Amino acid sequence: MASAIKTEGLTKYYGSLLRKPVVGVEDLTLDVKMGQVYGLVGPNGSGKTTTLKLLLGLIFPTRGTMTLLGRDVRDPASRQRVGFLPDGPYFYDHLNADELLSFYGGLFGLSGAELRKRSDELLEMVGMAGPERRRRIREYSKGMIQRVGVAQALINDPDVVLLDEPTAGLDPIGAMQIREIMFRLRDRGKTVFLCSHLLGEIERICDNVTILNEGCTVRQGAVQDLVEPGEGYMVEGREVDNEGEQAIRELADSIETGDGLLQAVASDQDKAVAIAQQISENGGEVVSLSRRRRTLEDIFIETIRGGRE
């Protein structure tokens, strides 16, 4: 499969001759295939935004190579089929949503009925097709700006969409709408490159992920592989009496209680079923029985604490 985004040994040091260089990103190698939803995660200052700015030619690498849709990023044509939503986007606030989309669409050579149709579709998609589309952007809330930002990123019907913290600062409904848009883009076969520190979001949406810390890659791979099921089973129950708890302790590898909830970890399936039976027989209620699973958040915290691989 062709690469949508490819970097090799991408390195960016900030600083001058008089100051010690600061690592923006170091030796980053990415190969994002067409149609993938790729997540770049890391704590603040880990190099996510630096990577995006390098890919878009806003800043220049200290060393390394980058291509977007097979073209060197220094070639402006590499951005013809690319959409970008920056973190905390700023737009010309004297324009309204219609004018903004018309302006950005014009940069891609869109005009007339085609541009109007595309603007209408996008504003409809981001829930801004009402009278607010004719209000000046300076009157918009943060959520509205973010939604218009998503619309402008898609004005050229891009093959690759780069999103920097797309749900940051949005209320739960707004964040959900943006997530739905990302799912829709994925379903339409678009390549989505998502920078975020919202790990639940990344886990739900992305196929592959790179975890950055202090500019360095600390983990890379398919989300499915990273969050593969852990060992053992988790049984959760409520209202378990002391006698039942005692019996469960003998079966479980570990047990935690609190707020009326009992969480027991069993090494195999038979023991997990036995624990569930104990809960029922002792007047309790089985809340769940599942394979133990490491979330991306577990992996993230583990790798960030552990440093580089």
Add this chain to the structure above:
Amino acid sequence: MRIVLHLAEQTVREAMRRRFLNVILLFSIVMIGASSMFSQWAPGAELKMMLDTGLGFIRFFGMLMAVFIGAMLIPTEVETKTAYVLLSKPVTRWHFLLGKFLGAFATVGINVLIMGGVFVLVMFLKRGTFEAVPNLYSNLAYAVVLLACEMLVLLSITVMVSTIASWIFTSVFAFFVYFAGHVSASLKHLATPEYYESPLARGMIKVLYVVLPHFEDFDVREPIIVGDPLEWSIVSGTIGLGLLYAGIMITLGWLFFSEREV
């Protein structure tokens, strides 16, 4: 070129919606309108007074517009991060700079033409006083065009500096260059042993003479007063030199900006 013109159009639209620009324009129109009153204070030299005040106001307000619009053109885009989104499109640094510059010049040029139009109207209303002056209106038209060209040169210097400096520094620098540019012709006389013995000092003055724009060349009040027709060949030569100077400045600005990280 499509992208450059699209950016220029957007820049004009943005500038026209700025309140301070509208206030300057309104104020300048009032002042130019009032220039006919000033002429009454100089009996026998009404035309000179009218030209000094009317064209002086156009020059002053045009200069304010050129400096402030030019100084804020690039730094504001970078500081407010609107440049992020713009340059993430298939827009080169050259498109960006040239489009913004042309838009800014169109804005300043339109305003200079409006002010010039008001001034010509004021002159026309006082036609009884100046009917004996030959070539008045054609000369005035040339004067306004040359003023617009002067603003083009000033704007190009301002935009060039703004690609590497803050808007405050750029504004101060531009004002300095503007005033220095109005006395730069005298530098040629200063670069003589009569004034400076040191060859180094004379050399530096000569360099300044060559580098600084010669804004006096755009001032044609004398021939208007005398009534000499302004020759198109001379006017076009001055405009050509202005365009060349502005072209060099914008190319320099592009060289700086293409190396700048945003």
